[in-house]
Amino acid sequence: MSVQPGKRRVTSPAISDRDGRFSRRLDPASVQFFVSAVEEGSIARAASRENIVPSAISKRLSDLEALLGVALLERGTQGVIPTPAGEAFLHHARLLLRAVERMRLEMAEYSEGVRGHIRVRASASALSAGLPAEIQSFSRAHRQVKIELEEYETPAIVQDIREGRADVGIGPDILQPEPLKLIPWRHYDLSAVVPDGHALARRRKLSYSALLQYEQVEQGYSSALSQLLDYAARQSGLAKRTRIRVRGFEAVCRMIGSGMGIGVAPSFMRESLGEVYGLRFIPLDEPWAHPKICIMLRDLDSLPNAARSFVDHLRRSATAAGRDGD
Structure with missing residues (x-):
């Protein structure tokens, strides 16, 4: 040269x-x-x-x-x-300075008896699908491991994992985040959510386009599900009228129950919220209405031992859930 x-x-x-x-x-x-x-x-x-x-x-x-x-x-x-x-x-x-600061904090925790620190970011759907119980189960078996859990919308979870601000993310695979490693944890279906007595309440299945005749209640613009629904509306060629945006699925269901519109939520929320707010959950007949909640990682091999043990715990619970569903 x-x-x-x-x-x-x-x-x-x-x-x-x-x-x-x-x-x-x-x-x-x-x-x-x-x-x-x-x-x-x-x-x-x-x-x-x-x-x-x-x-x-x-x-x-x-x-x-x-x-x-x-x-x-x-x-x-x-x-x-x-x-x-x-x-x-x-x-x-x-990245280096964050790693050094994290090392300093973890070493301080070790001196106080803590034997690991795991930073977890979880979506509303993951929390509703039983993640708190899994964390509690893991913590009983690993009492000296500290878990820092924060609820984020899925795009923010992906960003925190990519940039090293979190060890483990748990959220839906709606965004297909590259180049993160995704490990399926829970499978679920999306349903239309309408008040009892609504014109659609007695339908057995619904296309998403049928919902677009009515005003919608949704999560914030940055949520993965809202982005998916925006895309589905564009594909249908119909205008979507969103009346109100709130944070979390319980707030969505509460607003629907109070007559503010209709919306979309995971089907498993029927048991906890359907009767409380007087709602009907109707399966969506769409190919995209069957997402998975996944464990999101940058690299399993580079995880600290405590975080790897937590991921192993979640994977075992996923296997058990699959057997239970057979």
Whole structure:
């Protein structure tokens, strides 16, 4: 490869090392200083934020660039902005700092007797399909493992798993999230939900287009089911009139029961909510109305031991549920 006259080709032997010297020389403090400089747009403001003199933070950043063999920041009179390489490094830097912080927190928990920490993100459908009972069962057998459970809509679950903010996600496979690994956990059907006495209440099955004659009650725009229903409405060629959007299936059913419209929800919610709100659940006769709730992972082999044990527990419960359904 030729190099133009007057141009200096920058190489970085450290990055090409295969014996781990690069990772040993990469200083998390310098990585933090870089992130602060980008976020503040100024080395002086980053130095104030990190409680260090500007000359020291500037030296750390220069050393970091020398280690990587590329310029990470463009320095000017107005401050600093990341170069294209700096933008790429920023993504990895934030992942690294989150991992270091998580390591610090987990080690603190170990010192207090905790023997594992699992970050779980679950959809409303997963919570309604029996996930709390599975977590309780796992926790009884692993009392020193801490489970951090948060309910998110499916697109946010996928993003948190992809970006390393969660270990395990449980939600419907409606989005087909690439490149996550999906392990089927529960199968379920979607039903039209209408109040008792509604014109559609005595039908045995319904096409989704039949629902579009009426005002709809749905979850928020960002939910996976709402995105699926938007797509189904477009495919039907009919306009969908959504009267109200709420969070969670119980809120959807409550609004339908109060006469605000009709909607779609998992069929298994009939037992807990049908009688409470005076609702009829009518199976949808559509190929897309039979999704699976899946365990979502980046990579099973890279999971911490506690998280892998939790996934194994869920897989055993899925197998048992399949046998029960035979």
